[in-house]
Amino acid sequence: MNADTNGIQADPVSEENKVKAEEAKEAANKLFKAKNYEAAIAKYTEAIDLNPNAAQYYANRAFAHIKTEAYGFAVADAERAVKVDPTYVKGYYRRAAANMALCRFKDALQDFRIVAKKDPSDTSVKAKLAECKKIVNKIEFEKAISVDPRQKNLAETIDLNAIAVDSSYDGPKLADGQITREFIEDMMECFKNQKKIHRKYAFQIILAVRKMMLELPSLVDVTIPQNCKLTVCGDVHGQFYDFLNIFKINGLPSEENMYLFNGDFVDRGSFSVEVILTLFAFKWLYPTSVYLTRGNHETDDMNKVYGFEGEVKAKYSEQMFELFSETFTALPLAHIVNQKILVVHGGLFSKDDVTLDDIRNIDRFGKRQPEHGSLMCELLWSDPQPLPGRGPSKRGVGIQFGPDVTEKFLKRNNIDLLIRSHEVKENGYVIEHNGKCITVFSAPNYCDTIGNKGALINITPDLQLNYKTFEAVPHPNVRPMAYASQFGGLFT
Structure with a gap:
């Protein structure tokens, strides 16, 4: 040599x-x-x-x-x-x-x-x-200057009564502090026209959902009643106009038309505020028909890099970003549908003995950035691989898990299927691991560059799955990661 x-x-x-x-x-x-x-x-x-x-x-x-x-x-x-x-x-x-x-x-x-x-x-x-x-x-x-994040409770310091709505404000208003379908539809139209709702109403929406989330376990049971369907959507990443298109082709949320959005609502796309406020508003209106899973982008560090923090500060304030941050820590980490389908954002674990009760009992509060190697981190970050066993993560966080790992986990916990998101797919979804692991991704033409389709999964009460794919729709001339400071060009 x-x-x-x-x-x-x-x-x-x-x-x-x-x-x-x-x-x-x-x-x-x-x-x-x-x-x-x-x-x-x-x-x-x-x-x-x-x-x-x-x-x-x-x-x-x-x-x-x-x-x-x-x-x-x-x-x-x-x-x-x-x-x-x-x-x-x-x-x-x-x-x-x-x-x-x-x-x-x-x-x-x-x-x-x-x-x-x-x-x-x-x-x-x-x-x-x-x-x-x-x-x-x-x-x-x-x-x-840090204190225990559990003690840092901005939500309790916000006095909604002290926030005045100026008479010049002509956007949608919450009557008597109560959410209505009419308000949400007016709000979506407002957002569609690149307008904002008043910060008082934004605070009310976030606070109402945070209160709901605090009462939930880390693993939430979802039951699909007869004559209803549950639609599972993957990452939408602030692509508000594609997000609206999901409702156009699949119907708005209702008591019969249930939705589970599986994490990564924000970042990358430059309309993340509009996406998350709409999701939170529907969650407030339909608490047992709209479900939200935390993704790896519902964390402070990711929001600093990929645009959400900058977007919230530009459209509202640093205080509102802090409130979103507190609320993200309260989001559940997983859902179990009719006791047979587990839905998580990322994937499975570096060890074989994890049970549903282990997931249910994860203490998700107080950890704004999941610790490497923890169950919480692996739920948010892991990816499937075609080979058996486990491998190092291509992302540098979490693990990669093979079909045998999926099979053992499902068998141990007496469930049939894993649905996850977290990865862009050319056709919007992919079925792997002998049909036991499904990835669904709902941000078409991701970051305006990838050219992929988006997808969603409709699930019936008897757990039949039906896939819908869709193309991207036009959006205003605002580039992805427009609020990501100096770092937008690194990743787009």
Whole structure:
């Protein structure tokens, strides 16, 4: 082997393989530009196999992994890039981006500093460095003054009577503090026209739902009555106009037309406030017909990076974001439908002995950011894999679980099926693990770039499943992650 004084030792590569590797890389670049990221990853891998000494190949594959939200794989590739060539700036930049996506802010800050030092003229990097430093400093400050989150109860300090509604306000109003279907329909029309409801009514909606959620266990039992149906929807990610289209094709929530929205209501899409207020309003109106599961994006750290915190502050206030944050911690983590179908946002666990009672008894209060390795974290973050057993998460959080893991879990708990979300799918849904694990994703043309369909699942009282898929609909000219400060361009 030849010793590289700057990086790792490099194996000799023939000129023929170098040429073939470049051809594979160029093919991968074309696939990447066509947004065919999985195929691009395969071609970058081919290039790496032919020539493992080119830092650019790892950095390019890291970027493709970022596009598929495989942030754990992206970090690994970026690290390989800087080991191969410690002077390769893009490797540090890709690692910073992947660590930002994982909310590893200190690690990202270190790499942004390296990039800024190597290229001091890049104003975009300087801005990202400053923003990342601000986040790290804020987190350190919050730790220094922190108290038990259970004692931090902003909800009890809000005096609705002290919030006046100006006579010039011409939007929908809550009469006597009570929610009505007419109010919600007027509110959706208001949102559709890019208007806001008064902050007093927004606070009332959030407070009412928070009170409901505090009374629920972490695993909620759902029963579908006769002559009713339950619709399970996956991630909607602030895509309000596609969210409205779900109601257009499947009907508005009602006592007979039940819904379970399975997490990731907010972030990425720039109409997250409109989505979450509509969902909360319907939950308030139909508490036993509308169900909401917490997703990995209903957490503070993700909201800092992916836009929801910035959006709430821009449209309302920091106080309202804090109230949303408190409410997100109260959201249930799972639902069991007719005692036979478990619905969670992410997936299963790193151990085999988990029971439904273990899920039901998770103390979800006081943990705004789920701890790595906890049942709660794995519920929100894990993904299925085709191979048996368990593997490290491509995301860098949670695990990947195989068909045998699913089978054992279902058998142990006497249930038939796992429905989860968390992953974009080309056709909106996919059935895996011998029909025992279903992924449903309800944000079509995710982030205005992926081109996927959205899907939903209608479930009858006798647990028959019917799938509907749908395309994206037009929305106002507001880009995804428009409120994500300096970091929107890293992931879109």
